Amino acid sequence: MMERRFRLSAILLLCGFGIELATLFSAHPAAFLVFFGAGGLFLAGGIGLYLLTLLQTLAPRRMSQ
Amino acid sequence: MLTPANLVALFVILAAAMAAVIVIKPAIAATSAGKIFAFAALLVIPALAGWAGLTAHVEKSKETEFCLSCHVMTPYGRSLHVDDRGHIPAVHYQNHLVPHDRACFTCHTTYTMFGDYNAKLHGLRHIYIQYIGTMPQHIKLYSPYNNRECLHCHEGARSFEEGAMHNVDPATLPAIRSNKLSCISSGCHETVHDVANANKQTLWKEPK
Numbered sequence: 001m002m003e004r005r006f007r008l009s010a011i012l013l014l015c016g017f018g019i020e021l022a023t024l025f026s027a028h029p030a031a032f033l034v035f036f037g038a039g040g041l042f043l044a045g046g047i048g049l050y051l052l053t054l055l056q057t058l059a060p061r062r063m064s065q
Numbered sequence: 066m067l068t069p070a071n072l073v074a075l076f077v078i079l080a081a082a083m084a085a086v087i088v089i090k091p092a093i094a095a096t097s098a099g100k101i102f103a104f105a106a107l108l109v110i111p112a113l114a115g116w117a118g119l120t121a122h123v124e125k126s127k128e129t130e131f132c133l134s135c136h137v138m139t140p141y142g143r144s145l146h147v148d149d150r151g152h153i154p155a156v157h158y159q160n161h162l163v164p165h166d167r168a169c170f171t172c173h174t175t176y177t178m179f180g181d182y183n184a185k186l187h188g189l190r191h192i193y194i195q196y197i198g199t200m201p202q203h204i205k206l207y208s209p210y211n212n213r214e215c216l217h218c219h220e221g222a223r224s225f226e227e228g229a230m231h232n233v234d235p236a237t238l239p240a241i242r243s244n245k246l247s248c249i250s251s252g253c254h255e256t257v258h259d260v261a262n263a264n265k266q267t268l269w270k271e272p273k
Contacts, residue, residue: 024070047108
């Protein structure tokens with residue numbers, strides 16, 4: 001379960017990095033919009049999923065202690 | 066060449082490579098060293114890469130090319146090439162009195178503590194209007210142009226301090242400094258982005 005979530009988190013991040021690389025060299029407002037809207041969403045999603053997974057795995061351990 | 070954007074790109078490629086390792090072998094996160102690697106690959110490095118990307122985009126948004134890439138700004142870009150010394154933006158642009166690649170931003174940011182952030186917030190609003198909102202018939206500034214922006218460069222300069230018209234009346238310079246008399250008021254440096262007549266004016270041909 002945890003491994004699947006880590007993999008999904010990494011895939012989301014890869015999508016975010018792809019968008020970031022694709023828009024990085026363009027000096028056009030559309031590039032900024034795509035980076036901020038889509039790239040930012042993927043990056044935040046990837047990081048958020050990783051943090052959520054960490055919290056969910058740590059919480060039961062604390063409860064049992 | 067190692068430009069800041071290239072450095073960010075290299076960092077993003079490194080971050081992508083680390084994330085790819087997790088995609089290929091997620092079981093790596095089961096070991097102690099793997100946990101640290103996953104923490105870096107899925108949290109620390111992506112957060113830094115995202116921040117670096119955002120910074121690079123914000124820096125790019127200060128470029129003249131960026132501002133003039135919107136169709137609505139075309140006449141304003143044209144007004145930078147007007148072959149007339151009375152046109153303030155044209156004189157500044159053509160004589161490199163402002164950085165050539167940051168001409169718009171240099172004059173249209175506010176030189177206050179949060180001026181750059183305010184300019185960027187306005188920029189976000191412009192992007193919203195460009196793609197989602199309705200373009201106004203007549204583009205105008207949010208507030209009257211403040212002399213502070215001119216004085217950021219001109220104050221202390223001999224041409225400003227000893228300028229004939231600035232010293233005709235001893236009250237003129239204090240009035241300019243206190244923003245009571247606008248630099249671009251009628252009779253002074255009044256021709257700023259004369260877009261209505263941009264098509265009728267002779268243009269300076271910029272050397273390649």
